[in-house]
Amino acid sequence: MRPYILAESNWSEVKKNKAEVAVLPWGATEAHNYHLPYATDNFQIEAFATEAGKQAWENGAKVIILPNIPFGVNTGQTDIDLCINLYPSTQLAILNDIAEVLNNHGIYKLILLNGHGGNNFKALLREVGARFPKILFVTTSFFQTVDRNQFFEESGDHADEMETSLMLHLRPDLVSGLEKAGSGEEKKSRITGIKEGWAWSERKWNMVSEDTGIGNPKKATKEKGEKFFNAVSEKLAGLFTEVAGIDIQQRYEE
Template identity: 30%
Template structure:
């Protein structure tokens, strides 16, 4: 059930039945010339929808909160359309949102993250909330936590690469421009931090070869990831 579609009275009733609230967090940033800027939100939203359905089939109700669209995207900020939020701003914002959920009486909060730059701010925000409230926070980074399963479907994994492109082909194929899908895997032996490093590590906003992506692979990824998450949550909620 999507929170933003409810009146406050409906929310009050839904809250009483829900075992947890799930908060998708992503980013608005460049994903090559072939994927939309909202990829990191579209993916967790779709996974959340599938997880909710699977849990409901088991008799477990969760509420899906409106997503947090903007994330920490320092490296990709060299490309137009990337809206970078400072790590500390994101930490404080997510902390405040989760604190409000705790004030509403939720004992379990699920953070479903779709963007790598958010990981550390989300951990810090969760620790702050857990120190102040009697609440359990479950942080899921869908592409990281289920990397093994994803690499059994795709030959590689990376930003705007085969896995993300496949997922977007399954979610919204009309937004994917496969004729512009190209890239390669790049890395450095140590972390390099400078303003324009994204041009080197993410040429055209890509760090992987997306050309092997298919809708079928995306459907398999979405299904295996949502199934794994639902089974994990079933034992925790």
């Protein structure tokens, strides 16, 4: 039993340990090229949450890792077989209910740990935060915590070198041979503002990628994945520890 993992804890341990901060991992279930499993985002975010939670606990932080939400926003992939979509409005309802539970039990800090590029929680947390003003809401995406260019050669954001390397480290048994992987080539928008990065439109997956990947995975290695995993976990553990220890009313500098 790991006392920082809610799913493994019993009521006696939960009452004794009295969590200061809850961490909610949120992944997705979607196609990841031809070589990675549909639950790639879930395996990754659960591993990061678990390792960072362990380090934070060892630092003295009373942290509790909630069970992962395995479905995310996949509105751009509704025509890809069995990509399971949750609408943002559904995510808002889930977040509201979880926040109500935490508020009722005196846990006034929630870190929303995102593992899927299609999830965007800022607007949702503004709304939930207005309903539960006692709670400090923090969100981060694991892929934004460190400079990925220090670890990987190829750019991309889906079933790419980064995700493939992570899965080679975390779940090599679920990675098909890289010879089966597509190239992850992305078709770029014809709209200038989108190409330059100052305008946005949701990508329609069947139009931008032939294999559902974005980024070439061919240079992925287990060693790269392990180094990246360790760096991100350490960074997240620092966040968990800091949020657990901070006085909510004194969280801004003078």
